[in-house]
Amino acid sequence: MSVPGLLQHFMTDDISEPPSSCINRIIHQFTAVGIYHKFLLATIKTTIFKDIMAIKTLGAKAAAALDQELMSTGAFSLDQLMELAGLAVSQAVYRLQPLDGGRRILVACGPGNNGGDGLVAARHLYQYGYSPTIFYPKRSKNDLYQRLAKQLEDLEVPFVDDFSSALTSTDHVVDAIFGFSFSGEVREPFPAVIQALQDTKLPVTSVDAPSSWDIEEGPPASGLGSSFMPTALISLTAPKPLVKHFKGRHFVGGRFVTPSIAKKFDFEIPEYKGIDQVVEVEVTGQKL
Template identity: 70%
Template sequence: MALRTLGAKAAAALDQELMSSGAFSLDQLMELAGLSVSQALFKLQPPSRGNRILIAVGPGNNGGDGLVAARHLWHYGYKPTVYYPKRPKNELYQRLTTQLQDLNVPFTSDFHSSLSQTDYIIDSIFGFSFSGEVREPFPSVISALATTKIPVLAVDAPSSWNIETGPPDQGPGKEYNPDALISLTAPKPLVKWFEGKHFVGGRFLTKDMAEKYQLDVPPYEGIDQVVEVPVR
């Protein structure tokens, strides 16, 4: 049986509750999310099968998850490259960027040329709070994600998809359906339209909080922060 989903408003409310009565900081949640992303990538693409990972990073929290994942992947023995064209001035993102620079993780300004030098892509551009029009420089990046033969892991949502209604009717994400998706905390309603491998990550919900938001906590094993689940 597929897990119950978490809509956009409920996801935002759950995040706020985790950071208030749950006593988590944003840094903690982002670290756990990014760790989950890195573990999902490891299951999909062990370093022995190709260790060059291109990470497309957006300007918000979804992008922060990608930055954290890049750091963990470097420590696992991968060679991550980060495409991060819109960098906010927020101190948290600046610290995450500095951590990567201290490891000599390369940043690229040309996503398209980097595609020819990668084995797997992580899409951490837009997450559950995305709505509206995709703005530059991301339309061409999402178009490339839709057409590339290189496998893609999307973080929480395929970028440009609506959390409730799935892929857009028009625009660069219309034909975009990545090879894999990691849903953070819980699947979102968009999984109805998703066709690839599906993971859930974010192993931090209490039983009471899961019951309050009517969520299923998947059967994580051992030290794993992710678990593969049915898409429907």
């Protein structure tokens, strides 16, 4: 009998059974009937996870509520969360774009928190040895964002006004324009930027959401952004529903979330290793 056939024989119809419990029960039953082999068990685990391990996601309202929870009961400040989020983004880029593969990183920043995450990531990337360039056409008057920009200016990180021109002299693009709160139409000056991201052959890493995508429904059905598929996506805190439409490499960065808050919002904290602030996962939720 094939592995899928064996699995079907031992599986139950109880969809409430946790995946870990299901796996342990099936392995125990396989052992009981004398079927025990490392390769076979590895195949069993892979098959089970592909079939039943669906990733938990947070919609826009839940993500906003989680941020508020982190800043209330979690006792984090906004600048702390932004620093940790930007650090996670920088680590994902470090994995995706090794220094010997090209050091020029173009960071496109929007006017809100997503753009702030991008500014923080650029500072860390500079410290890692990269040469970041910042496209930040709608600077916020908020003191936090102004300080983040000044920190980069003090490092002599260049800010540019022409995104299309900057694309011709970079190795990797960070899309930190719109995050989970985006809805509606893309407004100036960003339509041309989204079009350029959609058309470029360069690797693109999107922060929390590919810019122009609806947080719940994914890419637009037609028009601007409909064929934008970044190389990688880093979901901050937890993945958003749009991840089901994503086909690239997927990272999660949210090591600052406490177990009690994760339990309250009904999602699992992935297993981070060592000093890592990110973990790569499949869109099904399985760790890579």
